Amino acid sequence: MSAVKVNKKRSIEDTPIVFIGAGNLATNLAKALYCKGFRIVQVYSRTEEAASALARQVEADYTTNLEEINTSARLYVVALKDSAFEELLPAIVAGKPKDALMVHTAGSLPMSIWQGQTEHYGVFYPMQTFSKQRETEFTEIPFFIEASSPTDVELLKNIAGTLSERVYEADSEQRKSLHLAAVFCCNFTNHMYALSAKLLKKYDLPFDVMLPLIDETARKVHELEPKDAQTGPAIRYDENVIGNHLKMLSDEPGMQKLYELISRSIYENNG
Amino acid sequence: MSAVKVNKKRSIEDTPIVFIGAGNLATNLAKALYCKGFRIVQVYSRTEEAASALARQVEADYTTNLEEINTSARLYVVALKDSAFEELLPAIVAGKPKDALMVHTAGSLPMSIWQGQTEHYGVFYPMQTFSKQRETEFTEIPFFIEASSPTDVELLKNIAGTLSERVYEADSEQRKSLHLAAVFCCNFTNHMYALSAKLLKKYDLPFDVMLPLIDETARKVHELEPKDAQTGPAIRYDENVIGNHLKMLSDEPGMQKLYELISRSIYENNG
Numbered sequence: 119m120s121a122v123k124v125n126k127k128r129s130i131e132d133t134p135i136v137f138i139g140a141g142n143l144a145t146n147l148a149k150a151l152y153c154k155g156f157r158i159v160q161v162y163s164r165t166e167e168a169a170s171a172l173a174r175q176v177e178a179d180y181t182t183n184l185e186e187i188n189t190s191a192r193l194y195v196v197a198l199k200d201s202a203f204e205e206l207l208p209a210i211v212a213g214k215p216k217d218a219l220m221v222h223t224a225g226s227l228p229m230s231i232w233q234g235q236t237e238h239y240g241v242f243y244p245m246q247t248f249s250k251q252r253e254t255e256f257t258e259i260p261f262f263i264e265a266s267s268p269t270d271v272e273l274l275k276n277i278a279g280t281l282s283e284r285v286y287e288a289d290s291e292q293r294k295s296l297h298l299a300a301v302f303c304c305n306f307t308n309h310m311y312a313l314s315a316k317l318l319k320k321y322d323l324p325f326d327v328m329l330p331l332i333d334e335t336a337r338k339v340h341e342l343e344p345k346d347a348q349t350g351p352a353i354r355y356d357e358n359v360i361g362n363h364l365k366m367l368s369d370e371p372g373m374q375k376l377y378e379l380i381s382r383s384i385y386e387n388n389g
Numbered sequence: 390m391s392a393v394k395v396n397k398k399r400s401i402e403d404t405p406i407v408f409i410g411a412g413n414l415a416t417n418l419a420k421a422l423y424c425k426g427f428r429i430v431q432v433y434s435r436t437e438e439a440a441s442a443l444a445r446q447v448e449a450d451y452t453t454n455l456e457e458i459n460t461s462a463r464l465y466v467v468a469l470k471d472s473a474f475e476e477l478l479p480a481i482v483a484g485k486p487k488d489a490l491m492v493h494t495a496g497s498l499p500m501s502i503w504q505g506q507t508e509h510y511g512v513f514y515p516m517q518t519f520s521k522q523r524e525t526e527f528t529e530i531p532f533f534i535e536a537s538s539p540t541d542v543e544l545l546k547n548i549a550g551t552l553s554e555r556v557y558e559a560d561s562e563q564r565k566s567l568h569l570a571a572v573f574c575c576n577f578t579n580h581m582y583a584l585s586a587k588l589l590k591k592y593d594l595p596f597d598v599m600l601p602l603i604d605e606t607a608r609k610v611h612e613l614e615p616k617d618a619q620t621g622p623a624i625r626y627d628e629n630v631i632g633n634h635l636k637m638l639s640d641e642p643g644m645q646k647l648y649e650l651i652s653r654s655i656y657e658n659n660g
Contacts, residue, residue, distance in 0.1 A: 302585035305621030312615035314573035344583035350576030
């Protein structure tokens with residue numbers, strides 16, 4: 119039994135993979151797969167700088183020409199901006215082997231975008247925030263898998279399973295919902311940090327004094343529902359404190375407006 | 390030298406302390422001081438339930454009557470809502486010993502609120518989000534200290550120093566700025582989590598799938614400036630994704646408005 123498992127694992131890692139895209143997600147995912155022993159055969163990017171930088175790190179070839187994309191890979195991972203992907207889709211599928219599996223990594227795009235373009239397709243969505251400057255630990259990242267056939271689902275689950283302990287199947291509708299929720303939890307949260315950093319810079323105070331607060335705010339929602347973890351002046355709409363803060367933001371009308379709306383939203387959600 | 394240090398420590402922990410207020414901050418701070426060996430002699434709260442619950446945990450007496458507040462303590466820690474504090478201030482100082490040190494714990498209130506009311510006063514502000522349901526680890530919490538005399542500053546610094554490695558002096562103006570920045574980093578961030586949780590509930594998806602993303606978003610800003618850590622559709626104002634998300638929020642006009650404003654703010658800050 120265990121020998122079979124080892125065999126199966128080895129065969130997965132032999133899957134030759136092409137990465138189409140060399141942005142934050144592609145870079146982190148390709149490097150993680152490379153570290154697990156997968157063969158990344160080629161990296162495509164519109165820009166040579168991005169393509170060669172990633173290719174070097176995963177011992178792959180690279181190209182900036184869509185027509186030169188390797189046609190003998192088993193798996194094509196497309197990690198492009200949504201708009202670029204839609205535009206390049208016909209060129210991406212052109213000339214690829216019929217049994218190759220093509221996946222995109224976007225939370226926001228339905229699987230149906232592949233329909234009629236190729237035979238084996240799917241979605242391989244690691245729900246995480248990736249930056250090139252920071253290596254991501256994949257073990258706890260939830261992967262959401264969808265594919266055109268049960269065999270393809272199985273292959274993607276096995277690949278994701280080499281990286282993470284949290285691999286789920288999710289349809290396009292669920293993925294769309296997760297992606298929207300993730301924008302609030304991640305992108306908007308990070309922007310709150312950024313606005314805070316902007317204020318502190320103005321006041322000549324260091325941002326790192328906020329880190330224990332940021333960490334505890336994140337830790338709390340492991341135990342409490344976010345609604346129950348809420349603190350601060352907006353819960354009871356403390357006019358005094360909020361009025362003072364709005365005054366302090368009078369030279370930042372954008373932030374002032376946001377401060378007021380978010381405070382009202384907190385108040386209404388805690389009523 | 391080390392014997393002197395021990396003596397000094399013992400004498401600090403002998404400081405009899407009265408807590409006025411039994412909310413989230415008072416509860417966590419009183420319990421932490423109690424664990425370090427401080428003597429909490431009494432807890433005041435408007436409600437018997439809150440006063441007795443905290444008093445029990447720190448082996449203190451309690452009262453719900455301002456006139457019955459212990460008059461022989463060395464330190465009075467006032468942790469009330471700003472509006473309640475301003476209202477109760479005359480009754481709080483009445484009849485207390487001249488050499489007693491009175492502090493409030495609010496980021497938002499200036500130290501000057503004490504002026505003319507009592508002789509020794511200050512501010513003892515632990516910048517953190519506290520909930521009664523969760524015990525807080527104080528070691529990394531930044532404490533911001535301000536007091537009416539250098540001796541009082543010293544006493545407060547020593548007390549804070551038994552709990553945390555990060556004790557700073559900060560004037561009222563700096564504290565006001567820190568508090569505003571903290572509202573963004575903590576209260577508004579938590580609200581982003583809460584809105585995300587609300588969406589997931591509607592879609593019948595579990596919130597805990599967001600935790601790895603929440604944790605990584607917090608971890609990233611230990612290494613990168615928040616602005617450099619930003620990801621997601623708003624950086625380049627991706628009309629496709631944003632348009633779809635706004636449509637998905639059409640039955641939540643408040644969230645829809647927030648989504649749009651925060652996305653515009655991200656776009657403008659990354660320009």
